[in-house]
Amino acid sequence: MDIKDIIKPENKVYGKTPVLKDAVLHYCPGCSHGVVHKLIAEVIEEMGIQDKTIGISPVGCSVFAYNYLDIDWQQAAHGRAPALATATKRLMPDKYVFTYQGDGDLASIGTAEIMHACNRGENIVVIFINNAIYGMTGGQMAPTTLLGQVTATTPYGRQADLNGYPLKITELIAQLEGTCYVTRQSVQNPAAVRKTKKAIRKAFENSAMNKGTSFVEVVSTCNSGWKTTPVKANKWMEENMFPFYPLGDMKDR
Amino acid sequence: MALRGAIVVDTERCKGCGVCVVNCPTQTIALSKEVNSKGYNFLYMEKPENCTGCTNCATVCPDAVITVYRVKI
Numbered sequence A: 001m002d003i004k005d006i007i008k009p010e011n012k013v014y015g016k017t018p019v020l021k022d023a024v025l026h027y028c029p030g031c032s033h034g035v036v037h038k039l040i041a042e043v044i045e046e047m048g049i050q051d052k053t054i055g056i057s058p059v060g061c062s063v064f065a066y067n068y069l070d071i072d073w074q075q076a077a078h079g080r081a082p083a084l085a086t087a088t089k090r091l092m093p094d095k096y097v098f099t100y101q102g103d104g105d106l107a108s109i110g111t112a113e114i115m116h117a118c119n120r121g122e123n124i125v126v127i128f129i130n131n132a133i134y135g136m137t138g139g140q141m142a143p144t145t146l147l148g149q150v151t152a153t154t155p156y157g158r159q160a161d162l163n164g165y166p167l168k169i170t171e172l173i174a175q176l177e178g179t180c181y182v183t184r185q186s187v188q189n190p191a192a193v194r195k196t197k198k199a200i201r202k203a204f205e206n207s208a209m210n211k212g213t214s215f216v217e218v219v220s221t222c223n224s225g226w227k228t229t230p231v232k233a234n235k236w237m238e239e240n241m242f243p244f245y246p247l248g249d250m251k252d253r
Numbered sequence B: 001m002a003l004r005g006a007i008v009v010d011t012e013r014c015k016g017c018g019v020c021v022v023n024c025p026t027q028t029i030a031l032s033k034e035v036n037s038k039g040y041n042f043l044y045m046e047k048p049e050n051c052t053g054c055t056n057c058a059t060v061c062p063d064a065v066i067t068v069y070r071v072k073i
Helices: A032-047 A061-067 A081-091 A103-109 A111-120 A169-174 A190-208 A230-244 B019-023 B056-060
Strands: A012-014 A053-057 A072-075 A096-102 A125-130 A179-186 A213-219 A248-252 B003-009 B029-031 B043-045 B066-072
Touching: A032 A061, A032 A096, A032 A125, A032 A190, A053 A061, A053 A081, A061 A072, A061 A096, A081 A096, A081 A111, A096 A103, A096 A190, A103 A111, A103 A125, A103 A169, A111 A125, A111 A169, A111 A213, A125 A169, A125 A190, A169 A179, A169 A213, A169 A248, A179 A190, A190 A213, A190 B056, A213 A230, A230 B019, B003 B043, B019 B029, B019 B056, B056 B066
Parallel strands: A053 A072, A053 A096, A096 A125, A125 A213, A179 A213
Antiparallel strands: A012 B066, A179 A248, B003 B066, B029 B043
């Protein structure tokens, strides 16, 4: 059978969703942000909530998320996305409101906002991208950087006595009464991507049922910050990140 | 019943990260020696006869450049 006979509109099984704009993503080759953007877009398309969804973009690499998803967006000050999402959701309770935050934004400067938004049980979705480094500013140490991990500001590896311990913020958030769904996923292979998509879909559905805050952490790679190739970064993540940040649902009610 | 597949790659948007290549179960795809206008070695079907249209490459693609087609023969 000739390839021309296969490539026909009626045989199409997978393609770019129209919720994702045609703009070329500014992320580095192989960045996990692209996959998570795509998954959010696919979930929004499948649920048919494109005109009812409001995203809050953070400060960090994903600050330009509003250029890529064809929905309404608001851009928050550094770490303040949960506060802005709280206001948005309370003013427009029939909308689906989600924040998209990195580990520098959520786990460092925005710790107070995320803790209190989750403790109040705001009906928002939080997508937390944890790549254990500050990607945008050039690969400095983040709160989630692993012990011994080399970054621009820890050239001999992170040491507990000098830099403290990595922060398991998702475990902390799982203990708060306001959250209804807390999970940790990844996007390095097709099986993991499909699981993450299910988790994001569940989080958006919880938001409609007013069950409380849904928190989806995605353990991600930053191959530029980690100074390696995309494929090796995925392997490094599996070998080093997963033992410390184990995948799975922490809370589901 | 066998499945035959094919992919279409938006070569100008492909950044040649290679994540799809290691996730292809049938070793169909590879990065080309040629480059696009940004200098990236884009993805192409090296052995198109192997493709089953499983969508694994498109699922992991961070830039959503792959469209997958599949037929039953």
